[in-house]
Amino acid sequence: MKNTLYLFVAMIMFSSCEEQLVMVPEFELPASDRVVLLEELTGVSCPNCPVGTAAIDQIKANYGKAVVAVGIHGNFLSWPTPENKYDFRNEDAAELEEYLRPWQGKPAASINRIKHTDDELSISTPAVWSNYIDAELNKEHVMNLLLTTNYNEETRDLDITVTMIPLKDFSSDDNVHISVMIVENKIIDAQEDNSTILKEFEHNHVLRTMVTSAKGNPVQQELVENTPINKDFSFTIPLPEEGDLLWVPENIDVIAFTHIVEGDTKDVLQAVKKKIIE
């Protein structure tokens, strides 16, 4: 019986050891030249998605230009509600929604297309997105990207040049790809919410189309440290349907990013964003 008592006391002692608590500091942006790509899987029929929008607003406020966000309206919960004027779905978004699996539900966000501990490429809890952004910002910076755009207001033709400046060598076996997205901001349309339908919701960074293929175009050449390589693209901004406030050049951004496409590895190396009309 004495042994029982000793063991019991030992267990209590084991669980009552005092520990040094972890102090939570104020927010401080990690010093990094990396720009992180946040691909949000969202939809106008997704009642929880305004939470994701709010989380991205917070991330933008904190991280500024260190994060580039894009809203992907694929299939799931992306069909328009009866109150919607527009349908944001498109083939590229649908393909990316599948490409960025696994995810558990919407909203979900892929942070630089890194698979996290839970074996998910896209994380369905907005509250934790910032953690993965920090993790990505603290990684080695391996490539600079410059983006040049030239928009002709008369023809609506848009010329895009992406300059890749690798900070280390990449062989062609690394399968570096480049993706170029056209996103649109300030689109006012309905959005499902948990407690109501938000009829005048401002949709930002909506993926409208991709200039490259949805999974990116292969660079198909060796990248040598500090040797710039240019990739040129062109796109014509479509004319909106009559009465639609879409494809507004002032609201359109170009997003470019380089990434690895090798089996399950989809890591984004660097991202860049630019308005087509500054």
Place this chain on the structure above:
Amino acid sequence: MMRIISIYTCFILGFCMWLTPTSTAVGQDDSGGGALYGAFQSNANFFIRDENIGAVNIPQYDNQKFGADAWLNLNYKYKAITAGVRYDMFNNSNLFDPNGSYTDQGIGMFFAEIDLGKLDLRAGHIYDQVGSGIIFRAYELRPLLWDNALFGVKLDYELSENWKLKAFTGRQRFLFGTYDSVIKGGSIDGYIQLGSEEMPLNLSPGFGIVSRTNSEAVTEKFVSILRNYIGEDRIEKFGYNNYLFSLYNSLDYGNFGWYIEGAYKSPDVFLDPFAELTQINGTVTPGRFVREAGSTIYTSLSYATRKIGVTLEAKRTQNFNFRTDQTLTLNRGIINFIPPMMRQNTYRLTSRYAPATQDISELAFQGDFRYNLAKKLSGLTNFSVINTIDGDALYRELYTHILYKYKRKWRLTAGAQMQFYNQAVYEGKPTTKTDDVMTITPFFDFLYNITRRNSIRVEGQYMSTEQDYGSWVYALVEVGIAPHWQFEASGMYNIIPNETNENIPEAIRGNQIFYPTLGAVYSEGPNRYSLRYVKQVEGVVCSGGVCRLEPAFSGVKFEVNSTF
């Protein structure tokens, strides 16, 4: 690294088997040699795309077409040593993510156990629980691809004939790896007999402690998340360690039985989906990490005679979310098990709406009454009431049936169920367009033994509801030809569909859809094979109180189960 350990363990296991010269191929050898035993289970799914029921937009329907899961358990016991290994395979499986595809294979579980008299040691994957599992339970639920075994070591020590001590530590298994955080704990369980020999009073008291130490990665994750919080939402500090304590006792006296367990969780950071978070731009959104202590109290009182049996249960749960990493959601990383407070229904329509245990706020009661009205006639009535602690209604169920047995010739079960189900809470659907589901479901189940070997069973159910998909009718005919064959045909028909439910995809909303199942089962000794053509509506699948929303299924399922 895990793979290397797994291969190494297999090698050790194989070596142990080789080392014991008298080992039998299968089964127990009475001559004192070793025994090899195990089980095999495999499910193969052929997916057939069907837009009419929403079985689309999943890789298996769109292009993969085939998926399979398999588990092979091999255990070997020689004298005081037992070792086991389980090979898991998932090929384009929809078990991990019902909306996605998962492929991997390898050693999913292995262990070695040795009995040293008063001391039992086990290393590898551990399945066990403390008390009723409220502070710790490691177990496997294959239908949900749930296996939260502890990967570590466990010691069981017999202090005396009636008192046992248990201690364990390790990390929680996840697929073919482990989570980072360390879990440790122990318990002391006893048995005390009081009262007279004719009327003994038996007590089985116990006390358990479980602790989780966050890994550096989880700690950094919290810092990274919490430093974004502003104003009153801020959490200034938190601990690496979290402790849970549980005190429990089981009392048996004559026809009475009483179980009570009270558990406390020290302040811990967890995601409260109902707490509001103020963003930097002033927007307020639901879902915030909070640092709170938690508690659960569960009790069950039972009384049983030859004529009647009564069980009353009550449970109160507050902030008892306990995961290996508190940033995980849904069914991931859960360390404990809080007993569900509803009847485990088995009929197709009476089990359509099942409430998952709520770990943030739940106050629940359940009563179960069984009575023998005559030699051939018995009955059962069960009720469940589940609310939040603040009084919001989550679930109500009233279930009753009578069972009449006529000799060994036939048996009839007939009854009805009434339910209230807060679909928005249980299935995470939007409150704006999700009504509480209210159902009335009468049913019958008739078994007729045509001969000693041949039988026919007929089930019929009708669920009347104006919510969700609307009203359903279900019928099943099952023919048994002993000892090998069983044939079944069933159908579920959306007889009065709900045309206004915006949660249902527009393409199938309001449609009267028939969901048939045709199947055959062949049993031969310990082996069982089944082949079914299935169309199944979207619904919640629950197993042991753990639930998740499953999409519609269309296709052919082939299953093999074998034990040896």
